[in-house]
Amino acid sequence: MEALLSLIIGLLTACGIYLLLRARTFPVVLGLSLLSYAVNLFLFAMGRLTIGRAPIITPGAAGYTDPLPQALVLTAIVIGFAMTAFVIMLALKARAELGNDHVDGTHEPEKII
């Protein structure tokens, strides 16, 4: 299971970064969302993987998973939404002001470094 989750985190990061490096705003936002998933999962994984031991105190429970990373990730998810919203609005505003949706606000052909 650990290998599977590591694979997922790695793949989501790779997809996210590839899209982040695109020239138009919308793919960048998509990439940012994918990267957020990866980061949230990564943070969550800091508490290691446990099945069937939700951190809800019940009499006779065999044990609990670590609640702290969960609390951190919960707020991270909400703040992540706020960030995505802000970025997409920035993209809209840029499109309205500059007339195109290129991240640099230009239509110039790109160069390869």
Add this chain to the structure above:
Amino acid sequence: MRQAADGRVPYVGRVDHLGADRPNGFNDLLFFVSLCLCESNFFFFLYLCVFVRAIAGFCFIAVSRDEAWAAGAASSRLKPLPQRRCATGGAAASDRAGIIAHNAGLSPEPWSPMNLLLCVITPFLGAALVAWAPRLGTRASAWAAGAVTLAAGGWLAPLVEATFGGATAIERHAWMPNQGLDLSFRLDGLGLLFALMILGIGLLVVLYARWYFSERDPLGRFYTCMMLFMGSMLGVVLSQNLIQLLIFWELTSLASFLLISYWQQREEARLGARMALTVTGMGGLALLGGILLLGEITGSYDLSVVLAAGDEIRAHPLYLPTLILILLGAFTKSAQFPFHFWLPNAMAAPTPVSAYLHSATMVKAGVFLLARLFPALSGTPEWSWLVGLTGLTTLLIGAVFALFKHDLKGLLAYSTISHLGLITLLFGIGTPLAALAGVFHIINHATFKASLFMAAGIIDHETGTRDMRRINGLFGAMPYTATLAMVAAAAMAGVPLFNGFLSKELFFAETVELVARYRFGWLVPLAVTVAGAFAVAYSIRFIHDVFFNGAPVDLPRTPHEPPRWMKVPVEVLVALCLLVGMLPALTVEPLLAVAATGVLQGPLPAHSIAIWHGVTPALWMSLGALTGGGLIYLGRRPLFALAARWEGRWEARRVYDRLAAMVFAAARWVTAGLDRGSLQRMLALFVLWALVLGVAGLWSDQVPLTGPRALLPVDPMSGLAALGLMVCAVCVVVMHRKRLTALILLGAVGLIVSLIFVKFSAPDLALTQLSVEVVTIVLLLLALFFLPQTTPAESRRGRQVRDLSLAAAAGGGVGTLAWAVLTRPYDSIADWFLTQSLPGGGGANVVNVILVDFRGYDTLGEITVLALAALGIYAMLEGLRLTAPRADAEGRAWDPDSHPLIMASLVRLLLPLALLVAVYLLLRGHQLPGGGFIAGLVTAVALIMQYLANGVAWTQARLPRDLHPLIGAGLLIATLTGLGSLAFGYPFLTSAFGHFHWPLVGDVELASAMAFDLGVYLVVVGATLLILIHLGLVHDLSHCAEPARERGPS
């Protein structure tokens, strides 16, 4: 992406002339902030950042050091001092703190234990009052500044008598008690002398400046900055902790910057301020290093410990680097060669600033530091050579350059440099008597130089110029001022019967002592006699050129005597020069004795301060200097001609300019190399760099990748879900040009992520992810409506390959890291939360209890960020109207029926149900999965659905339009819940809970944290709705009532 947003800001706010013509208190308060925005003052901002970060970093180091120290060597441990304790003399001395005690016969606590703290913070608090005062009248700030100065002095007054009795007052106030950090202050003779100078001359300068500035100058800002400076300077001289001393030290640099650049419209003022800040700021950085080393050697930053550990410090292998770093700090501040050049350039400041900061107080901070650390650092050959040679060089260079300055203030600036060199040389000689002479000259120089600067200011004020080639023969116009200036200049030259003579003679006598000590020791008396001759020459020039020497040449104004009160400060200082010069034993001797005791931290040497010591070598040197000076002045014309030919060739400023140009060029080169106007490139470099750092980190740490933790087996369902997620994620990338398809696939990825949370025991996360996913997709769908429907295929193959390899490498790295973490066992503080959740927080859902109780402060911060993001979006979308396309990417028209009947009806029916679920989630959040975040998102989704299905007009008619009050109410409730616990005497956000019996419902547990959760709920609902609704309102059709219906199907 944030980087992308920041990197493209092409507009740098330029605020050049901040409210200079309006006496507005608010302007003055905003002054600090606006300076940071001011392009011409970008240095200030840079410096502020570095400074704040450095201080933060070093506080951290100090804390960790102190902890290690407290945990370690028990034998040399300083006893933890009780907080807020004031001690007299040895009473508070811990086993290592060697506080001198000459306090026999003193009562143990003759003063209230807050006085020093109050004395230091009064000017800071007073600065606000002074900034506000101009509303009462143009000159009211002068009165306020005077009152603040007197108040600060008032706090000090009860301590003066005891200090003169030899007591050392030490005050400690808990600052961060659990980190072992205290605010601690110390008043001994040295501190008292400086505090008296700062407050006394400060008061005179307040009075003087009241008449110096014209009605057009923003007086409020001047006095505000001056109060800030006064407080910082008092902090420097009264600090007991070295780190704290450094903080105030840096604050004096900042205040000096603000004061030098007071006339911001003048370029030379800005340049001078920047130069002074750069030089003293770099010195401050070196000093920081020196102080840290000192703390490393002695194990404490407490001055008492450091001063008592002199032998240990001098024997330590780190002694030399420590000494050099500390001296760099002192020399830059006191304008010692080769860092002296900033002082003449700082003369662009208004004259009251020059009189106060650049002659009497701030530049003395460097020699203060030499005096303060004298017992800890002096007494080695390294000290003597470094300090002595620097002092001697500065003394000579300053004296020679001063003679050739045609600018009145330039002459005085170089003379100040020269006198600071003299004091430094005295401390460098290192004998107790030399240190005493140094302290004496500090006093004398402050009095005569401040009065000379004030006189120069009067002349400038009355004639409109400071050029001595034009100002001549003013004696007829202002005989009274001329007389005052002559007395002060005579003191500066070291003429008998004036105070400068006494300390100079002590100084000459000390240099004579060196003849026997060193092989070429006779060079020193010779050099200082030459310097003394030049001092006499420039003093004569100051008087003769200005007040006699023919008639004035083309003066902008007709000079006459200044207003009565402008002369009073000069009179006071000149009277002091005379009194000290004629009756030293009656006037200055007690202060000098106690200050010198403070420097030496031990018994005073035998000394006699008198006008006549008999025919000594020192007397001959004095006479030689006086005659030599007269001769030099007589032969000045050929010397001036020579100087004119060498003009500017020997200025250290050129080296500084060249260095600054090199730094700028390097910065530009780096920037140009990194930033070519392409955000993609920047981002790629950023990822690459992160990758390099990550790989380097993995590489250097030779541990196996896989840890010993037992792994969980993969079940088929999980495998299938993971496969689904991976396919979807890859498809998002592959199909990213078809934006709608990619977005739907992204939603699928998000949903499977929430399944992952379900699988691994995180029900709260799953619920949050699920609801956020819905909101996010709705948001992106709405946004997509206004963006191009497809992405053009414009990436070249090479670029794609580059990005793919970068992405693959980064993904591989993160995946490896995750694997390495996941396979390792770990220790967690989770147990504490798990055991305390029920008894301490009254909730079974530990995640929720952490959010609203244990880490409630964090959550308060998070919802504030959320609210800010929503408000930011609101501001960004304000007034934005976009026309949406009528057809999709393939040219198919959108469905004209924007609000299908069945959907609209169903969604209306769903609303109460959804709200019920939300309330249920909110209420049960403390015990079971749920809580404010999740409930808020569910509510927001339910309401958004109404907008989507029924249209803006229909929904807005039934729901409150303005969401700001909702967000505000949420933040208010959350904050008030926190403050509520303060009312009961508990720390902020302490929660309380109890069980209540409700009829019909049964036992219900209520916790104050649930009120906090309600605040969270309201903020989340408000912010989410605000964002989505305003995005919807961007659409121009949203503003027509029921647009689709009216048009009908076409």
